[in-house]
Amino acid sequence: MSAPTRVILEADGGSRGNPGPAGFGALIRDADTGRVVAEVAESIGRATNNVAEYRGLIAGLALYGEHTPEATLEVRMDSKLVIEQMAGRWKVKHPDMRPLALTAKRLAPPDARWTWIPRERNKDADRLANMAMDAAAGVPPVPATAAVDPVPAAADTATPAGGPNTPLLGWSAQRGEPTTLVFLRHGVTVHTAERRFSGPGGDDPGLIEEGWEQARRAAAALAAEGGFDAIVASPLQRTRDTAASVSQALGLPVTIEEDFQEAGFGDWDGYTLEEVEQRWPDELAAWLASFDVRPPAGESIVEVQRRVEGALRRTLATYADQKVVVVSHVNPIKLAVRYCLDAPLASMNKLLLAPASLTTLSFYESGASALRQFSAVPAGGTQAATGV
Numbered sequence: 001m002s003a004p005t006r007v008i009l010e011a012d013g014g015s016r017g018n019p020g021p022a023g024f025g026a027l028i029r030d031a032d033t034g035r036v037v038a039e040v041a042e043s044i045g046r047a048t049n050n051v052a053e054y055r056g057l058i059a060g061l062a063l064y065g066e067h068t069p070e071a072t073l074e075v076r077m078d079s080k081l082v083i084e085q086m087a088g089r090w091k092v093k094h095p096d097m098r099p100l101a102l103t104a105k106r107l108a109p110p111d112a113r114w115t116w117i118p119r120e121r122n123k124d125a126d127r128l129a130n131m132a133m134d135a136a137a138g139v140p141p142v143p144a145t146a147a148v149d150p151v152p153a154a155a156d157t158a159t160p161a162g163g164p165n166t167p168l169l170g171w172s173a174q175r176g177e178p179t180t181l182v183f184l185r186h187g188v189t190v191h192t193a194e195r196r197f198s199g200p201g202g203d204d205p206g207l208i209e210e211g212w213e214q215a216r217r218a219a220a221a222l223a224a225e226g227g228f229d230a231i232v233a234s235p236l237q238r239t240r241d242t243a244a245s246v247s248q249a250l251g252l253p254v255t256i257e258e259d260f261q262e263a264g265f266g267d268w269d270g271y272t273l274e275e276v277e278q279r280w281p282d283e284l285a286a287w288l289a290s291f292d293v294r295p296p297a298g299e300s301i302v303e304v305q306r307r308v309e310g311a312l313r314r315t316l317a318t319y320a321d322q323k324v325v326v327v328s329h330v331n332p333i334k335l336a337v338r339y340c341l342d343a344p345l346a347s348m349n350k351l352l353l354a355p356a357s358l359t360t361l362s363f364y365e366s367g368a369s370a371l372r373q374f375s376a377v378p379a380g381g382t383q384a385a386t387g388v
Contacts, residue, residue: 006031007071011060012078012125013052014133021136022047025128026060028067031074038063041128043136053079054100056129057086061107069310074113078122087114099367105342106313106367110305178362178370179316180323182228183333184218184246186238187211187356195272199298200261202269206237214356215242219249221358221378222325228252229322232315234261234329242356243327250325259311262329266298291345301331305345308335316363333359340369351375 008031013024027039040059044052057077064073077083084090085101086108092101119126189205191198198205207215222228231254233243239261243254268276276284286293291301311332315324328336334348340361341347353359353375360372 004030004032004035004037004068004071007037007064007068007073009057009060009064009073009075010077010122010125011053011056011075012122012129013054013056014049014129015047015052016133016137019046019048021045021133021138022049022052023129023132023134023136024052024056024059025125025130025132026056026063027124027128028060028063036124038067039124039128041132043132045136048096050079050081050094051096051100052129053077053082054097054104056125057082057104058100058107061104065107065310065313069109072111073109074115075108076115076117076122077125078117078119080116083114083116102342102367102369106309106339110309110345111302177321178364179320180360180362180372181312181315181336182222182323182325183336183359183361184222184242184325184327185330185333185353185355185357185359186234186236186242186327187214187218189238191270192355197265197268197271197273197276199263199265199269200236201264201266201297204237207241211238211355212241212245215245216249217378218242218356218358219245222246223249227323228325230255230319230324231327232257232260232324233327234258234332236261236329239327239329243325246325246327254327257311257315257326259307260326260328260332263301263304263331264297264299265295267296268298301345301348304331305335305338308332309339312336312339336361337371337374340371342369 008029009026010029011024011026013022015022021043022045023041023043025039025041028037029035030037040063042059044055057075060075075083075086081090085092085097086104092098187207188211189198189207191205192211228250231243231246231250231252233239233254233256235256235258240254247254268280271279280296283296287295294300294303315326330353333353334351337351337359338345338348340363354377357375357377359374359376362370362372
C-alpha cells in the first residue's frame with residue numbers, strides 16, 4: 001500500500017466538568033481514500049477542555065510525524081480557539097496554553113492548513129476523546145469500531161497557516177536543564193569566497209586552507225567552552241571537514257544528519273548571483289519574490305524549512321537535556337534561528353552569518369526557547385558573511 005501524499009488530522013479533547021476527568025482523541029486519515037492511517041486516545045486525569053484539546057492536537061501531530069511526515073497536512077478540529085491560535089490569527093493569552101501551543105507549532109509542518117469544522121463533522125475524534133474521558137472517569141469502556149467515514153468536506157473558511165504566534169513565555173518558562181544546540185557554520189571554500197551557489201547537487205567542495213584554519217579556531221573555542229555530548233553534521237564535504245576538526249578537539253564522534261545540509265540550488269550550483277541573473281532572469285526573479293518557488297531542479301525555501309525543522313525535532317528528541325554541536329550551513333542555521341524565535345519566515349533575509357561562526361539555541365521542556373548567541377566568530381576570525 002503506497003504512502004499517502006495528503007493527510008487530514010482530526011483531533012478533539014474534553015473534560016467532564018471543565019476541569020474534570022479529561023481525555024483526548026486524534027487520528028490521521030488519508031485525504032484521498034478516507035483510510036485511517038493511525039489513531040490514538042488517552043486519558044490525562046483532571047484538566048480543562050482547552051488543555052485536553054491541545055493535548056489531542058499534539059498527540060495527532062506526533063502521529064503525523066511518526067507515520068506520514070512527507071505528506072501535506074490539513075488539521076481539522078471543532079475547537080475554534082485552537083484552530084485560530086494555531087493559524088496565528090488569535091493570540092495565546094492563557095499561561096497554561098502557551099507551552100502547549102508552542103509545542104504544537106513546532107510539531108506541525110510549516111505549510112500545514114488549519115481548518116475549523118462543526119462538531120458533527122468531527123465525530124471520529126470526538127468518539128476517541130469520549131472513550132478517553134470515560135476511562136478517566138472510571139466508566140467501563142464500550143467496544144468501538146475503527147473510523148471508516150468518508151473524508152469530510154473542508155470548511156469554506158479553510159486557510160493556510162498564518163503568521164506565528166508569539167506566546168509571552170518569558171523567563172518563567174525557562175526552567176530545568178535545556179537541550180542546547182551550538183550551530184557552527186562551516187569554514188570557507190572556493191565557492192564561499194567567490195559567493196557562488198553551493199548546494200548538495202554541485203561539486204561539493206571541501207575547505208580551503210583558510211577554511212581549515214577557521215575550523216581549528218572554532219574547534220578550540222568549543223573545547224574551551226566544554227560540556228558537549230555529541231556532534232552532528234551535514235553530509236556535505238565542507239561540513240564534514242569542519243566537523244573533523246571539532247571531533248578531534250572534543251574527542252567525540254560525528255553523526256551525519258542529512259536534513260541539515262544546505263538548500264538545493266539545482267541548476268544554479270556553481271554560479272554566482274550575477275551569472276544566474278544573466279542565464280535565468282525570470283526564474284531568479286520568481287525565486288527572490290517567493291519562498292515557495294524552486295530554482296530549476298532545486299528546492300524551495302519552504303521545502304528546506306520543512307526538512308530542517310524535522311532534523312531539529314529529531315535532534316532535540318535524541319539528545320534531550322544535552323549539549324550538541326551542529327555543523328551546518330547558512331540557510332539551515334538561519335531557519336533554526338527562525339524556529340527558535342518563532343519569527344516570520346521572511347526574518348531569515350535579515351540575518352547575516354559569518355563563516356565558522358557559532359550560534360547557540362536552547363530549548364526547554366516547557367516549550368520555551370532562547371537564542372543565546374548569533375554568528376559569534378572565535379578570536380582571530382573574520383566577520384565577513386559571504387556565500388553558502
